[in-house]
Amino acid sequence: MRNKFNIVALSVSAILLSGCGQKSTTTESTKAESQTAVESVAASLSADEQASAFFEKVFNESVMRSPMTQSFLGIKEDQDKWDDLSDAFALETLEIAKANLQEMDKIDTSALSPQVLVSYTMMKQNLEQEIEDFKWRDHNYPVNQMFGIHSRVPALLINQHPISSEDDALDYISRINKVDELLDQVIDGLKSRADKGIIAPKFVYPYVISDSKNVIKGAPFDDGDDSTLLADFKSKIKDLDIADDKKSLLVEKVSEALLSSFGPGYVKLIDTLNLLEKRADTNDGVWKFPEGSEFYNVRLARMTTTDKTAADIHEIGLSEVARIHNEMRVIMKKVGFEGSLQEFFNFMRFDEQFFYGETAEGKQRYLSEATAIIEDMKGRLDELFLVKPKAELTVKAVEAFREKSAGKAFYQRPSQDGTRPGIYYANLYRMSDMPVYQMEALAYHEGIPGHHMQLAIAQELRGIPKFRKFGGYTAYIEGWGLYSEYLPKEIGLYEDPYSDFGRLAMELWRACRLVVDTGIHEMKWTREEGIDYYVNNTPNPKPDAVKMVERHVVMAGQATAYKIGMLKILELREKAQLALGDKFDIREYHDVVLKNGAVPLNILEDFVDEYISSKG
Numbered sequence: 234m235r236n237k238f239n240i241v242a243l244s245v246s247a248i249l250l251s252g253c254g255q256k257s258t259t260t261e262s263t264k265a266e267s268q269t270a271v272e273s274v275a276a277s278l279s280a281d282e283q284a285s286a287f288f289e290k291v292f293n294e295s296v297m298r299s300p301m302t303q304s305f306l307g308i309k310e311d312q313d314k315w316d317d318l319s320d321a322f323a324l325e326t327l328e329i330a331k332a333n334l335q336e337m338d339k340i341d342t343s344a345l346s347p348q349v350l351v352s353y354t355m356m357k358q359n360l361e362q363e364i365e366d367f368k369w370r371d372h373n374y375p376v377n378q379m380f381g382i383h384s385r386v387p388a389l390l391i392n393q394h395p396i397s398s399e400d401d402a403l404d405y406i407s408r409i410n411k412v413d414e415l416l417d418q419v420i421d422g423l424k425s426r427a428d429k430g431i432i433a434p435k436f437v438y439p440y441v442i443s444d445s446k447n448v449i450k451g452a453p454f455d456d457g458d459d460s461t462l463l464a465d466f467k468s469k470i471k472d473l474d475i476a477d478d479k480k481s482l483l484v485e486k487v488s489e490a491l492l493s494s495f496g497p498g499y500v501k502l503i504d505t506l507n508l509l510e511k512r513a514d515t516n517d518g519v520w521k522f523p524e525g526s527e528f529y530n531v532r533l534a535r536m537t538t539t540d541k542t543a544a545d546i547h548e549i550g551l552s553e554v555a556r557i558h559n560e561m562r563v564i565m566k567k568v569g570f571e572g573s574l575q576e577f578f579n580f581m582r583f584d585e586q587f588f589y590g591e592t593a594e595g596k597q598r599y600l601s602e603a604t605a606i607i608e609d610m611k612g613r614l615d616e617l618f619l620v621k622p623k624a625e626l627t628v629k630a631v632e633a634f635r636e637k638s639a640g641k642a643f644y645q646r647p648s649q650d651g652t653r654p655g656i657y658y659a660n661l662y663r664m665s666d667m668p669v670y671q672m673e674a675l676a677y678h679e680g681i682p683g684h685h686m687q688l689a690i691a692q693e694l695r696g697i698p699k700f701r702k703f704g705g706y707t708a709y710i711e712g713w714g715l716y717s718e719y720l721p722k723e724i725g726l727y728e729d730p731y732s733d734f735g736r737l738a739m740e741l742w743r744a745c746r747l748v749v750d751t752g753i754h755e756m757k758w759t760r761e762e763g764i765d766y767y768v769n770n771t772p773n774p775k776p777d778a779v780k781m782v783e784r785h786v787v788m789a790g791q792a793t794a795y796k797i798g799m800l801k802i803l804e805l806r807e808k809a810q811l812a813l814g815d816k817f818d819i820r821e822y823h824d825v826v827l828k829n830g831a832v833p834l835n836i837l838e839d840f841v842d843e844y845i846s847s848k849g
Contacts (some may be wrong), residue, residue, distance in 0.1 A: 236547075243274065244394075244668055247645070250436075251822070254542065255266075258263075258366050259509055262761050273844070278491065278724065279344070280340060280341045280342075280344035280349075281344075281345060281346050281349045281710075283339075284340050284345060284349050284352070284353055284462060285349065285352075285698060286432060287333075287336060287337070287340065288352055288356060288698035288699070288700055289698060289699065291333050291356065291360075291700065292375075292698060292699040292700040292703075293370075293699070295330065295700075296308070297310065297311075298317075298322075298326070299316050299435055300312065300313075300314040300315060300316060301315060301316045301385070301389060302316075302395055302442050304389055304393040305389075305393055306648060306649045306703065307393075307648030307649055307650055307652065307653060308649075309401070309404075312394060312401070312404045312408070313403070313404040313407035313408060314407075314408070314411065315386075315408060315411055315412070315414075315415040315416070315536070316415075318382075318415070318418035318419060318422060318609075319418055319421075319728040320425075321465050322740070323370060325369075326726070327363075327364065327367050328583055330363045330364050330652050333360055333362045334357070334361065334364065334375075335542050337353070337356070337357055337360070338385075340353065341617065345660060348697070348829075351703060351829070351832075351836060351839075351840075352697065352700075354836070355700075355832065355833070355836065356698075356700060358833070359704070361699070362535065362801065365531075366531065366535075368376035368538050368549070369528050369531065371422075371425060371426050371429060371431060372431065372519065372523075372525075372528050373431075374431075374437065374787050375422050375423065375426075375730075376419065376423065376427075376433075376441050376502075376506065376835045377420060377433055377437050377440075377441060377446075377787040378437055378440035378441060378638040378783060378787065379639075379640065379783075379784055379788060380789055381419075381441065382415065382416065382419050383416075383419075383444060383445045383499070383502060384444055384638075386412060386415070386448075386636050386637065386814050387448050387461055387462055387634060387635075388632075390405065390408065390409075390462060390465065391461070391462070391465045391632065391789070392645065392656075393653075394408070395469070395653075396466075396469035396470055396473065396770045397473075397474070399473065399475055399479065399483070401472070402466070402483050402487075403483075403486075404467070404486045405466060405469075405487065406483070406486050406490050407546075409462070409490035409491055409494060409495050410490040410493070410494045411494065412495045412498045412499075413494040413495070413497055413498030413501070414607075415498070416498040416499065416501060416502045417498070419502065419504045420501065420502060423506075423509060424505075425503060427435055427509060427512065428521065430521070430522070430705070431522055431523075432509055432512055432513050432514075433509070433513060433517055433787065434513055434514065434516065434517050434760070434782055434786060435510060435513040435514065436515075436760065436783060436786075437513075437783075437786075437787065438506055438507075438509065438510035438513065440637075440638045441612065441638075442503055442506050442507065442510075443637065443638075444634070444635060444638055445502055445503050445506070445633045446499075447461070447497050447635075448460065448461055448462065448499065448502065448634055449495070449496050449499045449500070451463065451464075452488075453488040453491055453492050454491070454492070454496055460491070461632075461634045462487075462495070463484075463487065463488065463491060466483075466484070466487045467484060470483055470484070479516055480797050515759075515760070517752045517758075517759060517760045517763075517785075517786045518754040518755075518758070518786075519532075519754050519789045520754060520755070520756055520757055520790075525617050526755075528789075529754045529789055529790065530542070530543070531757060532790035532791075533546065533790045533793060535790070536707050536708060536790040536791050536793055536794040537708045537790075537793055537794055537797045537798070537834070537835045538706050538709070538833035538835065539708070539797060539834060541797065543751040543754070543755035544751075544755075546747050546750075546751050546797070547747065547748055547751040547752070547756075548795050548796070549747055549800070550744050550745065550746070550747025550748035550751070550796070551748055553740075553741075553744035553747070553796060554741065554744045554745060554748065554770055557737055557740055557741040557744060557835070558574060558741070558770075560737055561734060561737050561738075561741070562574055564733060564734045564737070565577045567730050568730050568731065570742045575769070577772070578771065578772035579672060579772075580774070581668070581670070581731075581734065581738075581772040582772055582774050585637060587668045587669050587670055588664055588665055588667070588669065588756065589664050589667075589669065590664065591663070591664045591665070595664055596630060596649075596661040596664065596715055599659065599661060599664070599672070600628055600629075600630060600659065600666060601663075602672060603628050603657070603659060603672055603675070603676045603680075604628045604754060606672065606673055606676040606677075607626060607628065607657070607676050607680045607681050610676075610677065610681045610682065610721065610726075611681055613721075613724060613726075614681070615681065616724050616820075617682065617724065617819060617820060617823060618682070618686070618822045618823050618824070618827075619722065619821070619823070619824045620690060620821055620827065620828065621686075622655075622685060622686060622689035622690050623651060623689070623693055623694065624647040624651045624654060624655055624685075624689040624693070625647070625651075625654040626655045626656075626657060626680055626681065626685045626689075627653070627654045627655070627656055627657070628656075628657045628676075628680070629656050629657065629658055629659070630658070630659055630661045631655070631658050631660040631662065632663070633841050636660055636661070636662035637662055639658075639660050639662075640660065640661050640784070641659075641666065641667070641777070641780070642657070642658060642660060642678075642679050642779070643658050643662050643677050643679065644656065644657055644658070644680070644683075644684035644685060644688070645658065646684075646685075646688040646689065646692065647689055647692065649692055649702075649703070649785075651693075654690055655679040655680075655684075655685040655688070657676065657679040657684075657685065658679075659675070659679075663776065663801070665774065665776075666774060666776055666777060668735065670731040670732050670734060670735035670738075671735035671736075671738060671739055672732075672735070673721070673726065673727060673732050673735065673736065674718040674732075674735050674736040674739045677717050677718050677720070677721055677737070678714045678715065678718050678739070679714070682717045682720060682721070683713065683717035683718070684710070684713075684714050684717075686717070686827070687707075687713045687714075687717075687827060687831075688710070689795075689826075690827050690828075691703075691830040691831060692832060694829075696719045697829065697830055701829070701830040701831070701832075702830055704830075704831060705831040706832065706834075707791060707794035707798070707834050708794040708797055708798035708801070708833075709831045709832055709834065709837065710798075710831050711794050711795040711797055711798055712794065712795060712796075712797065712798015712799045712800075712801060712802050712834075713797035713798065713799075713802065713826070714795070715739075715740065715743055715795045715796065716798075716799045716802045716803065718736055718739055719736070719740070719742065719803075722736065733813055734772075738772050738773065740796075740799075741770070741771055742748075742771055742773060742781070743769075743792075743795040743796045743799070744796055745766060745767055745771060746781070746785070746792040746793060746795065746796065747767050747793050747796055747797075748766060749767065749781075749782065749785055750785050750789070750790060750792050750793050751793070752766070752792070753782070753786065754785075754789050760782055760783070760786065762777045763778075763781075763785060763827075764779055764782050767781060768784065798834065801834045801837070801838075802826065802837075805837065805838055805841045806819075806822055807844070808841065809822055809844065809845055811842055812845045813845060813848050813849075816848050817833070817848075821844070822841075822844070825841055825844045826840075826841075
């Protein structure tokens with residue numbers, strides 16, 4: 234509980250705005266005098282200063298209510314604790330949001346500078362949506378094959394809980410000792426949802442039960458090799474500058490905690506999941522939830538930051554699938570393949586030249602070549618960008634304990650101080666699911682110029698509040714990731730036509746997502762119908778299709794954001810090119826897109842319009 238987070242302690246306006254609800258032992262007259270003094274100083278601050286202090290207060294308040302977010306950001310203040318998942322805490326959070334929204338009305342928006350006004354607009358929208366969405370807080374599956382506390386606990390301890398001192402080690406042990414309490418809250422949430430008819434479909438349970446069992450395998454739970462967390466703890470304390478007997482004592486303490494809290498907590502969770510599996514059905518869409526159709530419309534609006542309906546998104550998907558199929562037929566002719574597009578897909582699925590072996594050497598080769606692709610792209614950034622991220626990027630395989638159920642690839646942003654690099658995770662559990670012809674596009678999407686470029690730059694920006702640096706909008710973030718797959722082609726990369734096919738295959742995958750997500754959640758498609766659509770319209774192997782459809786089921790609407798976001802970024806770029814002609818500079822356009830952090834697509838359009846006007 235060290236390294237206290239700077240909560241704008243010197244800002245008088247922050248003191249003014251954060252005083253509500255705090256306990257005090259001062260007299261009424263003293264409080265009145267103090268309040269008058271604070272208000273007098275605050276009145277002398279500009280509207281921008283008041284707003285900026287308010288933004289910091291709200292962000293820091295949120296962070297300090299979430300020990301897990303603190304760890305994600307590299308803050309050690311509460312690294313001996315877990316988040317509070319209780320209903321009481323959720324209600325308290327709602328009241329804080331309502332109070333903050335009321336506080337915003339005290340800020341004179343007519344006196345705000347343009348950039349601060351954008352922040353004001355975004356924060357107000359965030360708070361309004363948080364309050365509106367409270368009614369949907371149970372419309373989800375908190376334990377599923379994509380994410381959940383069952384996998385987040387070990388992932389956070391391994392990846393975001395460093396041990397550079399004995400105190401860090403004791404905090405790690407403290408967290409282990411509190412896992413049973415945390416999982417009790419998860420179990421309460423699962424039971425509460427079940428009472429409302431919100432139970433994950435049957436296919437979810439074998440995944441989450443298996444993942445949960447995996448983290449309680451090995452010592453000290455049984456006679457096998459060290460369990461995932463015991464091995465992690467031992468490796469982290471190995472280089473501590475403390476006596477060996479202290480290290481041995483720490484290992485004893487973490488082993489005791491694993492046996493007395495962690496293990497029993499997971500056993501209880503597994504027992505609960507086994508009971509829920511017996512009650513689960515095979516209905517996959519959120520249409521089965523209470524007010525499910527209304528909930529899905531809200532999800533689409535939140536994910537895409539547009540007012541597009543499910544029918545709109547479905548039609549866009551069908552149109553994009555047809556366009557990409559035609560571009561693939563051109564490549565098919567270029568490589569001399571004779572046959573139908575579906576036959577070409579089958580060739581790309583299974584021909585051995587497109588896959589590395591299911592061996593340690595094959596996996597290492599994949600990681601090495603993916604790293605080389607990123608390094609090459611780093612050397613080309615000046616052609617496309619004015620600003621580049623300072624934080625480093627590393628490429629890693631997904632850890633063994635979660636690789637079976639994790640996605641194909643994903644990115645983890647760096648710590649806010651840059652000491653922990655960004656990570657591009659490649660899932661090498663089954664090499665037959667990772668064709669070499671998609672390696673380039675995946676590296677660009679997850680690494681550079683994709684998520685690492687966008688998210689690391691956002692964290693490093695000056696002059697915008699933290700809630701914009703660390704917040705996000707899926708349509709913007711994933712739209713940029715998908716746009717980043719396409720961008721390298723414009724500077725001559727994807728020289729191998731098969732690699733260019735891989736780029737199109739990944740774009741096609743996102744186009745199909747528009748069709749299948751709306752199919753499952755709006756049109757009541759079954760899981761099998763969704764799988765068939767992917768298999769019939771993409772070159773990806775069936776296991777990819779199964780994973781993707783199962784992702785649609787537990788993350789309604791999320792997968793629609795990628796293509797909608799990419800299409801908007803391309804549309805705005807074309808708008809700027811047409812308006813500016815010879816004055817258009819691709820580096821400046823990318824600067825406009827990246828220099829404000831993640832924003833809703835309508836606000837991104839406002840920024841591009843301002844850029845066009847400034848160059849006119």
